Amino acid sequence: xxxxxxxxxxxxxxxxxxxxxxxxxxxxxxxxxxxxxxxxxxxxxxxxxxxxxxxxxxxxxxxxxxxxxxxxxxxxxxxxxxxxxxxxxxxxxxxxxxxxxxxxxxxxxxxxx
Amino acid sequence: xxxxxxxxxxxxxxxxxxxxxxxxxxxxxxxxxxxxxxxxxxxxxxxxxxxxxxxxxxxxxxxxxxxxxxxxxxxxxxxxxxxxxxxxxxxxxxxxxxxxxxxxxxxxxx
Numbered sequence: 001x002x003x004x005x006x007x008x009x010x011x012x013x014x015x016x017x018x019x020x021x022x023x024x025x026x027x028x029x030x031x032x033x034x035x036x037x038x039x040x041x042x043x044x045x046x047x048x049x050x051x052x053x054x055x056x057x058x059x060x061x062x063x064x065x066x067x068x069x070x071x072x073x074x075x076x077x078x079x080x081x082x083x084x085x086x087x088x089x090x091x092x093x094x095x096x097x098x099x100x101x102x103x104x105x106x107x108x109x110x111x112x113x
Numbered sequence: 114x115x116x117x118x119x120x121x122x123x124x125x126x127x128x129x130x131x132x133x134x135x136x137x138x139x140x141x142x143x144x145x146x147x148x149x150x151x152x153x154x155x156x157x158x159x160x161x162x163x164x165x166x167x168x169x170x171x172x173x174x175x176x177x178x179x180x181x182x183x184x185x186x187x188x189x190x191x192x193x194x195x196x197x198x199x200x201x202x203x204x205x206x207x208x209x210x211x212x213x214x215x216x217x218x219x220x221x222x223x
Contacts, residue, residue, distance in 0.1 A: 004156070043157070043200075043213035056210055090156050100145065102211070104156030 004093050004105035012111045018079040021108045025072050025093030032074040033102065034066060037088040049074050050097055086112045117201045122218040131188040133217050135201030138182040143205055146177060148186045150197040191221045
């Protein structure tokens with residue numbers, strides 16, 4: 001079974017631009033979560049989607065948004081990029097809302113200049 | 114938000130058992146103990162989880178004290194590939210909003 005895939009793996013953007021990151025979960029998994037990892041703040045939860053609905057949201061500004069498609073693939077969008085948005089963005093999938101294990105992708109490294 | 118306390122770093126000799134402690138004195142009755150690890154430049158990897166009883170799988174063993182206020186992750190025969198940051202997390206069944214904290218950086222020494 002293929003693991004969680006994320007595209008692109010690396011991205012460089014300029015302040016003020018917007019960016020869209022993509023995540024394909026493990027086949028059959030219906031829940032997708034997004035996390036931001038920075039050296040200063042560690043791993044922080046952004047949001048979770050299940051059956052195309054946002055189920056839970058972390059403490060991030062509205063510039064961070066996401067969506068999930070009917071095939072469970074998910075996208076995350078960050079608008080009006082700031083330097084502090086430079087981070088590793090990780091996507092994780094799990095089979096369902098009561099599943100214990102989350103499977104993480106390799107992440108997208110976003111650099112904002 | 115931090116519900117767990119872990120030592121910031123540990124060393125272990127290759128081939129020996131690595132015992133990683135975690136304190137979670139405020140754990141609730143419906144919260145599980147999860148362990149994940151993150152090898153440099155990769156996404157976190159699930160290792161094991163437990164509620165009350167000790168658990169073992171192909172990767173590790175999890176020992177939870179009777180009062181559930183602390184636990185120990187045991188890697189029975191550490192290899193160089195086990196060098197990683199290990200996160201101990203407590204959370205409710207099915208919850209996804211995992212708080213990873215700062216973890217323990219385990220270095221396996223040849």
